[in-house]
Amino acid sequence: MAVGKNYLVGVFEDPDVVLDSIKSVRDSGVKIHEVFSPHAIHGIDDYLGYKQSRLPIASFFYGITGTALALFTIYWMLGFDWPMIIGGKDFVSLPPFIPVTFEFTVLLAAHGMVLTFFIVSDLKPWAKPLVFDARCTDDKYIMAIDLGANQKSKEEINKMLSDSGASEVNEKNFK
Amino acid sequence: MQVSSPIREPLIHGGKTMHDVSEDICRQVEAKPSKGWMAGFAVSLAILGIGSISVGALLWDGIGVWGLNKTVGWAWDITNFVWWVGIGHAGTLISAVLLLFRQKWRMSINRAAEAMTIFAVICALMFPGLHMGRLWLGFYWALPLPNTFGSLWVNFNSPLLWDVFAITTYFTVSLVFWYVGLIPDFATIRDRAKSKVSRAIYGGLAMGWMGGAKDWSRYESVSLILAGLATPLVLSVHTIVSMDFATSVIPGWHTTIFPPYFVAGAIFSGFAMVLTLMIVTRKLFKLEDYITIGHIELMNIVIIVTGSIVGIAYITEFFIAWYSGVPGEQYAFINRATGPYWWAYACMMTANVISPQLFWIKKIRTSIVSTFVISIIVNIGMWFERFVIVVTSLHRDFLPSSWAMFYPTIHDVGVFLFSIGFFLTAYLLFSKYFPVINMAEVKSILKSDGEKE
Known part of the structure; x- marks a missing residue:
């Protein structure tokens, strides 16, 4: 996401008001940088026009990688590299290999997906996020609009936010 | 005509606002440790200290210091192992299975249950580790791992090796599930922090979370998929x-009854441990509005259900031993009930x-x-169930x-005490320095909850 310098920040008290405000702001052709909230708001993706996350698809591919890797490794180790007779049974048979294969599938699917989530959302211990209004982790809903990315004037957007229910509208400048 | 469902008790009492939630949960994270907490922590450390003498003796002299003999080669070690794994089932069950079933009452208890x-x-994990005698190997x-015996690989046909994979996968997946849920709450604590040090620590733990809609959307997908993965995982572990x-x-x-019987027993004991800890936690940190009698009652109902499944499993085992017509099997069960144990x-x-059948009475539950x-x-x-299964057989x-x-x-x-001491110490540290209730999730249900009042 391109980072601008001058933002207008609308502060809201209620999730439903934010959703209505997003709709009216976007309908008038203003681009929203991002909306910040203390909790997940259901349906906000549709209002902001975000596509569904593809993380589940990524997780599926990590998972089948795990399945393939586990089965290949077990067959190779017990069937080819060092075959052993255990209880007079075949060197390789599928059923006893399923538990480890299943666990390894889950292991890769879960950790692969979480790591991907950290990378795409840029979550890391030394991250320095842009703070538009720190109250968004407590009880306020924050809508940030990049003035540089919009044609409309500051005053127009300011009025639009107040009219659609923002309790405060502040300006935030980053160096 | 409009049909409306009967009004339910709100999940969170006391007409809390979102800011109240932040205040109530962050209070004990920010305050100096209370006297009650300090006393509990001292006791836990004492238990841990006493137990560590036995762990030292075990590592120094070997597992001969235990009471095992040639006939009973597995006793307290595997009993404790299965007991702890069973207790470790409730957290993921509460957060994953109840998430999939959209049970919102989980939100007040899932954080602490996952930590537990x-x-x-x-x-x-301590017990198989210590039973090997040489932990470092x-x-x-x-x-x-490749080794100099050939390479002679581990035996993938053995349930003991399946256990290694099941428990490590379960442990690491539960850990990231718990951590992902903690990130938004760490951000709340970071943004409230007064001192530079706690700002830096919680800031690092929050990893730059600000709660953008895009991040929330990904967070929700990750939670859902992790829950979907953790549900078969938790069942597979005790199986x-x-x-x-x-x-x-x-x-x-x-x-053949063992897998479902063990899974039910695990949920049963896990919920019992969650109740023990939550009743103390809500009292110690004054969370009565968040963990209500309604929550306790629902958990008690889970205890009735799983306790009854366990009871039926005990009886079924007996019946099948008789029905099998195998004298060895029949003797094992008669000896269990009437022998020296x-x-x-x-x-x-x-x-x-x-x-648990007493919970049918509403007053008791x-x-x-x-x-x-x-x-x-x-x-x-x-x-005792695990002790009976292991030792009497x-x-x-x-x-x-x-x-x-x-x-x-x-x-x-001593080694058992060591594990209890470790558990209590870790839980007390968690409850003091981490948010014990998932603030972000609780905030999301305040509004819909409040409207019903």
Whole structure:
């Protein structure tokens, strides 16, 4: 996401008001940088026009990688590299290999997906996020609009936010 | 005509606003430790200290310091292992299964239950580790690592190896599930922090979370998929633990009922431990508005259901032993109930089958005191269940000349105390320095909840 310098920040008290405000702001052709909230708001993706996350698809591919890797490794180790007779049974048979294969599938699917989530959302211990209004982790809903990315004037957007229910509208400048 | 469902009790009492939630949960994170907490922490450290003497003796002298003998080669170690793994099932069950079923009452208890899961699984992992005698060689023996014996690989046909994979996967997946849920709450604490040090620490833990809609959307997908992965995982873990026994040829172990019976028992004991801890936590940190009698009642209902499944499993085992017509199998069960360990069997039956049935009475299942007492009785009963399964099946060997009894030594007790001390210490540290209730999730239900009031 391109980072601008001058933002207008609308502060809201209620999730439903934010959703209505997003709709009216976007309908008038203003681009929203991002909306910040203390909790997940259901349906906000549709209002902001975000596509569904593809993380589940990524997780599926990590998972089948795990399945393939586990089965290949077990067959190779017990069937080819060092075959052993255990209880007079075949060197390789599928059923006893399923538990480890299943666990390894889950292991890769879960950790692969979480790591991907950290990378795409840029979550890391030394991250320095842009703070538009720190109250968004407590009880306020924050809508940030990049003035540089919009044609409309500051005053127009300011009025639009107040009219659609923002309790405060502040300006935030980053160096 | 508009049809409206009956009005439910709100999940969170006291007409809280979102800011109140931040205040109430962050209060004990930011405040100096209370006297009650300090006292509890001192006791936990003392238990840990006493136990560590036995762990030291065990590592120095070897597992000969335990009371095991040639006949009973598995006793308290595997009993404690299965007991702790069982306790470690409730957290993921609450957060994953109840998430999939959209049960919103989970939100007040899932954080603490997941933390409990993680600590319980660490305690469980101690026992196979210590039983190897040489902890530092554990990785080398248990994982398929290249080695100088050939390479002679680990045996993928063995349930003991399945256990290695199941428990480590379960532990790490529970850990990231818990951590992902904690990130937004760490951000709340970071943005409230007054001192530079706590700002830096919680800022690092929050990893730059600001709660953008895009991030929330990804967070929700990750939670849902992790829940979907964790649900079969949690069932597989105790299934595999039960197969440690069920795939053997020992009468009393060699039964196909073991996987569902162990899973039900695990949920049963896990919920009992969650109740024990939550009743203390809500009192200690004044969270009565968040963890309400309604929550306690719902957990008690889960205890009735799983306790009854366990009770039916005990009876079914007996019936099948008789119906199988195998004298060895029949003897194992008659010896369990009437042999020299009859007292352990009676203890297990009373604590696990009879005591949860008291929860049918509404007065008992909505009383804090009786819930607390029964939750502890259930935990003791579930420990005896594992002891009965392990020791009574082993002590009367196939050869009467090798029949023996198991007597625990002081180091059997000491190592068990060590795990309890570790568990309590870790839980108290968590409850002081981490948010014990998932603030972000609770905030999301305040509005819809409040409208019903």
